[in-house]
Amino acid sequence: MPGRSERPVALVTGCSSGIGLRTVPALSDRGFHVVATMRNAGGRTRPPELEGEHVSVLPLDVRSAGSVRDCVDTVLGTAGRIDVLVNNAGIAPPNFVEEAPLPEWHEVFETNLFGQVTVTNAVLPAMRHAGRGRVVMVSSLSGRVPTPLLGVYSASKSAVESYAETLRLELRGTGVRVALIEPGAFRTGMWHSPMLDADFPKTSPYAGDFARLRAFYRDYIDHHLGDPDRVAQTVARVAAGRGGRRLRHPVGADARTQIALRAALPWAVYERLARALVGLGGRAGKRAGKTEPSDAETVR
Ligand SMILES: NC(=O)c1ccc[n+]([C@@H]2O[C@H](COP(=O)([O-])OP(=O)(O)OC[C@H]3O[C@@H](n4cnc5c(N)ncnc54)[C@H](OP(=O)(O)O)[C@@H]3O)[C@@H](O)[C@H]2O)c1
Incomplete structure (x- = not known):
């Protein structure tokens, strides 16, 4: 100093x-x-x-x-x-x-x-x-x-x-x-997350969403930052x-x-748009508890 x-x-x-x-x-x-x-x-x-x-x-x-x-x-x-x-x-x-x-x-x-x-x-x-x-x-x-x-x-x-x-x-x-x-x-380094490269448990109720979100974030990180x-x-x-x-x-x-x-936007409209923007379609309630059908235990 x-x-x-x-x-x-x-x-x-x-x-x-x-x-x-x-x-x-x-x-x-x-x-x-x-x-x-x-x-x-x-x-x-x-x-x-x-x-x-x-x-x-x-x-x-x-x-x-x-x-x-x-x-x-x-x-x-x-x-x-x-x-x-x-x-x-x-x-x-x-x-x-x-x-x-x-x-x-x-x-x-x-x-x-x-x-x-x-x-x-x-x-x-x-x-x-x-x-x-x-x-x-x-x-x-x-x-x-x-x-x-x-x-x-x-x-x-x-x-x-x-x-x-x-x-x-x-x-x-x-x-x-x-x-x-x-x-x-x-x-910046904030986006270098090991989670986006790591395996994700297939048993998680979020496994399907994770695969879609990861695809969205990877594309975003590569092209839009x-x-x-x-x-x-x-x-x-x-x-x-x-x-x-x-x-x-x-x-x-x-x-x-x-x-x-x-x-x-009214919430109902915004919610559909916000989910669609990150690659998540459908209605949240329908997905809860469901996992992707697969023999593998992790999403890669
Ligand atoms: N990048 C974006 O898209 C974005 C968007 C919105 C807001 N921000 C905000 O911008 C700020 C800077 O992030 P960045 O994007 O530049 O990411 P970054 O490159 O990962 O920088 C984060 C910085 O915070 C430091 N840090 C973490 N924990 C600390 C601690 N306990 N004490 C002191 N320093 C610590 C890190 O130091 P170490 O090297 O020691 O870990 C690093 O210097 C954050 O507040 C972030 O939330 C970033």
Whole structure:
């Protein structure tokens, strides 16, 4: 970390890859000194995004209160300020909500929701004292429009949406602004899930749906994911105060379209469309409990 920073300081979580990594140069280009944080800050070759003059790299695990405290204390003790917090770190293990084991639910919520709460609470006193600051929460289209196979993740991001909205209302008048970034689907490590390559138990009542959903997601991942730089640029624009007074910032045509359809359509119409879009036809009630007829025990 440099000494007292003339530049405004932006602290970003989850910078080892994907959107967080791309956000580092985007913020630096907008005049910030960027504190790029990650769970494992040493021991590997740093990508060029982290080598800039106005970038410092520090360890931070959003699931460890001690690690969060150490990181925030280091930044405030050296740079003397944190002007922007970008809560970006997140995980999205796919599963059917009924089949996801409880420890998986805990891991997702501890990272995606409680992680954001822990880091935000560590930073807010300094922002409040300064009478200014921005907290940018990387949520997701899934937080507004839940998707089959991403239900645990969607639930955590819906909670982030609710948390951010309340925080924004409660911080009104303090000079601290809260914003939500809602990306659609972008090309990052989040989509490299072992589940999409692994066997799936044929005995599961979801085996047939899994085969269809996997075909849909594989095609989507191969052909339709957007460039994560678009999300990074939106984060940086909002962090720099160029996002207007809006709370929510959807990114990508898929996000804007699906949010609009979800709000406009009656549920019965939306439900048919949402299932058809991901390759699931038919009526949900008819499938329950049925498995695909086959001698094999797993879907490959
Ligand atoms: N890609 C998309 O289509 C998309 C769409 C909507 C929203 N998002 C959101 O964008 C954010 C970034 O995800 P991404 O797409 O860039 O995926 P990614 O490449 O997998 O990046 C996720 C980042 O979060 C970090 N992380 C996970 N657990 C952490 C922890 N306990 N403490 C600190 N860092 C942790 C990862 O670090 P490690 O290397 O240590 O695992 C990694 O740096 C997430 O909040 C995600 O929900 C992504």
